[in-house]
Amino acid sequence: MERNILKRIALLLITAGIIFSCGAQKESLEISEQEKVVFNSDDEQQVEIADEKTEYEIIIIEPGFYVWLQSIARPEGYYSQSFLENRNSLMVMNWNQRVLQPRLYNPNLYELQINYDPNIDYGYEVNYKLYNYFIFFQRKYNQRLGPFIPRI
Structure with missing residues (x-):
């Protein structure tokens, strides 16, 4: 009797795993035509992320x-x-881990570590631009720097 219950529980867990994995695959990253044009752009205008107070x-x-x-x-x-x-704390941590593993992650994508201390207040603008760079990067290069899908 106990064996039958264990088999049913195992079967339920396997079924739940299959349903969950199928549902997770439906969450695909949709890139709009406007975004594709921007990703393929040659425009190299720089974006500066700075905070004079923290000298970041x-x-x-x-x-x-x-x-x-x-x-x-x-x-x-x-x-x-x-x-x-x-979000930046999590994504910086994942980014820096990838920089340190060039055999696992493309060293052309992950070139330099980012010094970001979650205990320092960098201000809104720095956090806003850094976060958006991570979203841009993940969407453009089909990467994941956290457990969530990079959405706009």
Whole structure:
């Protein structure tokens, strides 16, 4: 009797796993035509991420990012600073781990580590631009830097 119950539980778990994996595959990343045009753009206008108070600075020279940030990304103020900080902490951690593993992850995508301390208040603008760069990067190169699908 106990064996039959264990078999049923195992069968239910297997069935639930199959249903869950099928449902997860339906969540695909849809890239709009406008976004595809931006991703294929040769525009290399740089985006500076800086905060004078903390002397934090990143300069991003990624084709299409400036246009994407101006035309496709959610506007400043859409996300709270705490949301941006939480997501950035997670994505920086994953990014830096990939930089350290060039045999597993493309070293042309993950070139340099990002020094981001979650205990420092970098301000809204730095967090906003960094977060949006991560979303842009994940969507353009079909990468995942966290457990969530990078959506706009």
